[in-house]
Each structure stands twice: as structure tokens, then as C-alpha cells.
Amino acid sequence: MNILLLEDDLILNEIITEYLENKDFEVTSTYDGEDALSYLFSNIYDLLLLDVNVPNINGFEILKRLRDEGITTPSIFITSLNQIDDLKKGFDVGCNDYIKKPFELEELGLRIENIKKIFNINANILQIEENITFNTQDLILNNDGIIHHLPQKEAKILIYLVNNANKIIPHEELISNVWGYEDTPSSSTLRTYIKNLRKILSDEYIQTKKGVGYSFNKK
Template sequence: MKILLMEDDLLLNEIIEEHLQSKGYDVVSAYSGDEAQDIVYSQTFDLLLLDVNVPNINGFDLLEDLRDKDIKTAAIFITSANMMDDIEKGFKSGCDDYIKKPFELKELDLRIENIKRLYNISPSSHIQIADNILLDKDNLLINKNNERIHIAQKECDVLAYLIKNKNKPVSIDELSLNIWAYEEAPIASTIRTYIKNLRKIIGDEYILNIRGVGYRFNS
């Protein structure tokens, strides 16, 4: 699980980062809103941990901007802005959870586990698609009926994202913004080609074409 941590308190940032790394998470730290924004546009994350009162762009405005651009990465605010108006603003900006400072690291663990459950984020690199179909993300393989089929990295990323958002429509733009680096966004036909290849491998019934919207993974 890859996490972006935006916290401008150097000591707290270090404490949280070391704790999360001890749990096996891949953590990238940012200390200001504009730094976090640049990182989110250049990398893909499973979770955003965002302080609110940071330099340049505050956490509320940052997340609202990301949501406006259809970036739907799960987000938790970690902040001392704990008045009811702050909490309401946080959820309206698009967060999934809100932790008030000070907090126990155990509470953070519990909240992250809940996000993993809600977003189907598996700690394993293996994702079971069906009884006879397994996605191996580490080795870029789809194992179907005991046949090992190699796929490209981006094909793997597209499939994993569709599975994570199963039973919900996902647009071409959403795939582009959530998988590709912002400055390297592919043309729509490239993504359609990846999906066409995946459907040939796992079967059309698993990736449905929603006319005028995009695609939906059918679990």
C-alpha cells in the first residue's frame, strides 16, 4: 500500500512515517500543499494522509482540487482543525475520514484498515478475479486456467484500478488521472487498447463497456 503523507511538522511527520513503514507501507512525505500536489500528479497512491494547515495550499483546498480533477484516491485528514465547521468542510472537500490531533498511532492504524476494507486494497500482490483467474501484480501475470499470461505494467495498473472500484463506472479520464503521471497522460485510444487486451484475456463479462460513461468491472 502506497501512502502520501502531507504534514509540515517535521517531528510528527517523521514519527508517522516511521510507524507506517514499520507496518510495511510505502510512504512518500510532503511538507507543503504545492509539494503534495506535484507528487500526486506524478505518482499513484492508495491513500492520502493530509494535514490541513500547511504552507501554500491547505489540505482542504488541495483535496477539493484533486476531487474536481476526478482523482478519487482515498483521503484521511489528520489535523488540529477540529471544530465542527472544520470537520464539515473536510468531508465536503471529499475526505473519507477525519482524525483529530492529538491521536494515538493505533487509531491511525484502525482508520487505515477501514479504508483498505472500503476500497478493497489488498496487502497481497495477488488478486483473485475468479476461481480460475488470478492477477499477480508483482510479476505482471494473469494466471487463467493454470496458463501464465504476461501483461504490460499499465495493463496491470488499469485492471487493478477497475477491480478496486468494482461495480462502479470508471471513465477514461478517471483512469488517466489516477494511473498515469499527470504530464504523461495517454490518449483515450491507448487506454481502450489496454482494456481490449485485458478483455481478451480474462473475458468480456468481467470488464463491461458502459456506453457514454466508460467501463465497469463486474465482480
Template sequence: MKILLLEDDLILNEILEEHLKEQNYQVFTTFSSDEAEKYLYSQNFDLLLLDVNVPNLNGFDLLKELRKNSIKTPAIFITSLNMIEDMQKGFDSGCDDYIRKPFELKELDLRINNIKRLFNIDLKESIEIADNIVLDMKNQSIKKDDKIYNLAKKEFEVLIYLYNNRVKIVSIDELINNIWSYEDSIEASTIRTYIKNIRKILGEDIILNIRGVGYKFNF
């Protein structure tokens, strides 16, 4: 599950990021609406966690803008604004849930799990892609012919991205933009190496190399 976190409190941002990563979520942290927009208009996310009182555009207006631009990603506001009128503004702007600060991390987990249930996100613990091949989402591994192959975290994320986008050809640039943050410097050769390692396990007929264009999950 890929989450964008917008929270300008440095300590809370770090706490939330650490906690979410412990739950095996992929987390992109931002501290202002401008920074968040750079991600939101270039990548796809499964969930948005948005503070309201942040630099530049506030969270309510940011979400309104996203909804006007047909970005329907589920969103939860996490904010110290605790009046019923504030909550009304949040839901009017298009949010799917609203958490008042301070809150316990367990409450956040419960609300995220509810969003996952409502929007059918990340519910499968394993995906069978062939009679003899299963992707283990929890352990980030591949089971093939009763053998277990453990992948590096980013290798597995590349594999899952290709699987989730199997209806199209995926370029190397698209993989970089959707799996790494824009501050990271990733070489195309790194992606090719990851995919080469995956194809050694799955077989070249599962992930096709469309020369000069990208890769296609053949399933």
C-alpha cells in the same frame, strides 16, 4: 498500498512515515501542498493523509481542488483543528475520514483499515495468476511449482504495478514515476534488470516486452 502523506511537522512526519512503512505501505512524504501537488498530478495513490495547516494551499482547499479535478482518491485529514465546524469543513471539502491530533498510531491503523475495507484496497494477501503461480503480497514473494522465490522490495513493486495495470502497456517512465519518488535518480537499465529477473521466474510469456513501448502483463 501507496500513500501520500502531507504533514509539515518534521518529527510527526518522520514518525508517521516510519510507522506506515512498518505496515508495508509505500509512503511518499511531503511537507507543503505545492510539494504534494507535484506527486498528485503525476502519480496514482491509494490513500491521502493530509494535514490542514500546511505551507501554501491549506489541506481543505487542496482537497477541494483535487476533487474538482476528478481525483477521487480516499483522503483522511490528520489535524489539530478540533472544532466541529472544522470537521464539517473537512467533510465538505471531500474527505472520507477526519482524525484529531493528538492521536494514537493504533487509531490511524484502524481508520486506514476501514478505508481499505470501504474502497476494497489491498485486501488480498495472495494473487493467483496461473495454476502454478501465486504472488504472496505479505511476504513479497512468488510461489511457482511449490518453490518460493523472494524478490527485492522494488522488484516486487514493479511486478505488482504491472499486474494492477495489466489492461495496458506500461512504459519504463511510468514505472519510475509511480514507484520511485521524483528525487530518486533511476536508470532505465535498472528497470530492465528488475523485469529480466522477474521474467526468469514467471516466464517470458507472462510479462511481454513490447519493443520500443514498454511491458504488458499477459494474464
């Protein structure tokens, strides 16, 4: 689970980051609203932990901008604000939960686990390698932090090969499972899709068995 943490209190930021990393979450921590936006528009996150009162751009404005752009990543506001108007504003701009300072780390952990259940986070993630994941719903491949949006056919080919890793998949089997009842593609069309995937993943993963088919070599 990949989390962005925005908290301008240096000590609290460090404490939360360490707690989350000890629970095997990947954490990008930042202290400034502008930096947070920069991360958010160039990376994919599963959850946002946003302090409200931070330098330059506050948490409310950050989340409003994201929602206006159609980014629906679940979010939890971390705040010392305790007025009902502040709570209402947070939910109005699209937050999914609130945690008020001061709080126990265990409470934060419970709220994160609840968000995971509600949004079924990680259920659509195909773990290809330790540093390579593929979101089968959004068709987003994350190759060591580099994001690629795959066309549907390339995505289907990748999923089938990965799910049958380390064995040779005949051309006919691959075509049948990817194209189904659609028009059968030419050999050159299939090769083009494979070539495109190799450009993204490197040649070492998808191997060709000449005259037979392809295999995905998982380490």
C-alpha cells in the same frame, strides 16, 4: 498500498512515515502543500493523509482541487482543528475520515485498515513483479514509478499472459480469451499489441515462440 503523507511537523511526519513503512506501506512524505499537489498530479496513490494547516496550500484546498479534477483517491485529514465547522468543511470538500491531534499511531492504523476495506484497496492490483503493478480497473501500469495508461486490448493481453506466466500461450488461445466473439484480429494486429507492451515492460518479459505463441517470463 501507496500512501501520500502531507504533514508539516517534521518530527510527526517522520514518526508517521516510519510507522507506516514498518507496516509495509509505501510512503511519499512531504511538508508543503505545493509539493504535495506536484506529487499528486504526477503519481497514483491509494490513500492520502493530509494535514490541514500546512504551508502554501492547505489540506482543504488540496483535496478540493483533486475532487474538482475528478480524482477520488480516499483521504484522511490529520488536524488539530476541533470545531464542528472545520469537520463539516473537511467532509464537504470530499474527505473520507478525520483523525484529530494528538492521536495514537494504532488509531491511525485502524482508520487506514477501515478505508482499505471500504474501498477494497489492492483488490484490483495485479502484482507483475516487485516493482511493476497493474490496476485492472483503471488500466494503469506502474513500472517502477513510471505510469502508463493501457488501451483495453493491450490490458487484456497483459492480464492473460501474466495470469498464465511462464508457459507458452498459443496465438489461438490468446485471441480467443482477449477478443472472444469479436472479429478475429490479424497476426500483424496481435504483433503490434505485443510490440507496444514490450516497449513499456522491456523485451525480457514477453517472449515469442515462433509459429506457436507468446509467454510471459515472471522472475
